[in-house]
Amino acid sequence: MRRPLLPLLGRAWLALILVFLYAPILVMAAMSFNASPFYQLPFEFSTRWYADMAMNPQIIEASLRSVGIALATMVIATALGTAASIALFRYDFPGKRVLQVLLFPPIAIPWLITGTAMLIFFFAIGIGRGTPAVLIGHVALALPYVIVTVSARLSSFDVTLEEAARALGADAWTVLRRVTLPWIAPGIVAGALFAFAVSFDQFVVSYFLAEPGDSTLPVLIYTAIRKGFTPEINAISTIIITVSMGIMFLATRKSSFGGSR
């Protein structure tokens, strides 16, 4: 009679975790469709806050900036990260192991510390604050994610495929384009989605590095909350969460964390 207890406990535990994770989000999403500005029940369906949000030039501007920076981060981090992964895979050089190990801490270091450090560093080298600083910061944060996903895919790549292609007369570029890249494409797509999400969801580093005038969406939301909470925030947050979760879902499916074929 004691055996079913543990699985039962385990399931209850899991359910509890999911409740605490998703209940606030669901409440927020529900409230974004509630007509009352003071979260009053009974629930009365309305898209008023979405309409308000769409009319708010600050929100629109911040959204466009966020998407722009996220797209730029995605492109740059994916290109650099893919190139770095291929280089790490193909060449042996002194310090390679050290470099590979150094790629992981940025994922674990608190963003607060990374953000402070970047701010100090960017001022020291004269970049200062502003959109270029934000972009550099985001690329730096996103790069390890790309390298990890692409490298995971590369680790199952058979280099004799490249040799076979070269023996057949293909130059280095053709080999890369026709043989290597098609194989690692799922890893690249997953890495790109991670890079987009890391940038789009980024608050701390953006908060440190953005000029007061050109906030990204998370920064705008934070400042808006400090001034006074409006249900518009629920609306935009719901949109962000939907987009981010969609992207993460795609990314984990593409990378399948460990890589079947």
Add this chain to the structure above:
Amino acid sequence: MSSVEVRNITKSFGRARALDDVSITFEDGGFFALLGPSGSGKTTLLRTIAGFSFPDTGTIRIGARNVEAVPVEKRDIGMMFQSYALFPNMSVADNVGFGLRVRRVGAAEERRRVAEALDLVQLGDKGGRMPHQLSGGQRQRVALARAIVTQPKVLLLDEPLSALDKTLRVDMQIELKRIQREVGITTIFVTHDQEEALTLSDRIGILRDGRIVQAGTPREVYDHPNSAFAATFLGEANWLPDAALEGLQLPGDRTRHRFAVRPEALTLTDGRPATGNALSARLEQRVFAGAMATCLVRVDGEPWKLVARDRDLPEMAPGSEVWVSWTPEDTLAVPREAAT
């Protein structure tokens, strides 16, 4: 199609010499087997000819062209890998057509030549399949079709059959030989399997420690090995103990040669034969294997092996005193080496 000429190639990896002053000529249209134990430098030599590895010194000529400084993709070679190395994201037809597309022969020409090559390896109906839908033997054929469809100057194969099981391997050997004859392409085939080398090739080169110890037709090397290593690596040899040489007819000088006899050249009898070379021995074991039988005997304490038709062997119990004999012309005279 072209001959391949390797002259004085040396290649070191750190302090290890993988190739040590190797010179060898692969004749136009020939099927050449490079045979040697693991680590003897076969792969390194093949990869040097292909252009994946660059020699420290020496020259390589493919046809009329010196290629030491030419990258792989410009050498016009065909290569087959042990792992097949088919592109997993391309269909069979696209795999075979890859080299043609790189050469920009045009879609119609590509389709025609791919179909021709697939017919040659008897996979004419499999062009639309993906590599993972094929059996090991079929992948092998696709890899071969892909390697020869561009009509390269030379076909290089590094133990291509070692991943196949025995029956399939024998089938592929026959198939490979047929296709090589049909196409007439100069072929260099690396193997550590002496039987495979004998079956396939019209010339053999035996490698040891980065050196070619002997090259020639399989029969030349088998009948006239120039070293103890060659004698035992290609075929088996029973060495005549020095104490037993007295009274035998030998084809050489005993100070400069060691003498050996192949297992199948020996005859086993219970009495001393009237003619030929004969030595007394003790029968240790007789292994029946259908038509043939193998006998293990001891001659002056040396273990010898003898292969004969089972019905030609006298019935004798292990431990009996017997005679082993052979015609004097079957004695191998192997030059003594300074070392080993």
